[in-house]
Amino acid sequence: MEYRLAISSVEDLDTHVARSSSASIEIPELGVRIDPVSSGESFISNVEGVLKRVRNILEQSLRTTDDDAITSKAMDLLGKIDLMMDGKFNATLIMRDPLGNSFIAGDKAERTEYEPDAEGN
Numbered sequence: 001m002e003y004r005l006a007i008s009s010v011e012d013l014d015t016h017v018a019r020s021s022s023a024s025i026e027i028p029e030l031g032v033r034i035d036p037v038s039s040g041e042s043f044i045s046n047v048e049g050v051l052k053r054v055r056n057i058l059e060q061s062l063r064t065t066d067d068d069a070i071t072s073k074a075m076d077l078l079g080k081i082d083l084m085m086d087g088k089f090n091a092t093l094i095m096r097d098p099l100g101n102s103f104i105a106g107d108k109a110e111r112t113e114y115e116p117d118a119e120g121n
Contacts, residue, residue, distance in 0.1 A: 017046055061074055
């Protein structure tokens with residue numbers, strides 16, 4: 001299954017998200033993609049929680065790099081996440097789960113079946 005949620009307001013951050021270890025998450029406007037791994041973590045959260053997870057990864061990369069390009073990109077993404085949290089930056093949360101064990105629960109969430117390509121996308 002594939003779920004898409006247009007994030008365009010602060011209220012959208014409360015939309016429930018359940019991700020199984022087989023699901024990928026993508027936020028194209030941020031260039032963020034979280035692929036499933038064999039030891040992947042399942043979680044139940046909301047959109048705000050997903051954004052906080054992305055924020056934590058970015059902050060961790062800032063602590064461990066001295067590359068100016070990576071630092072600049074991470075700071076740009078953190079700024080966009082802050083704008084999303086304030087309802088001032090629109091984005092799309094896409095979750096794909098080939099096993100169909102994940103979902104986005106909300107009136108705005110669109111659900112479709114999809115066929116993964118050769119790379120599992």
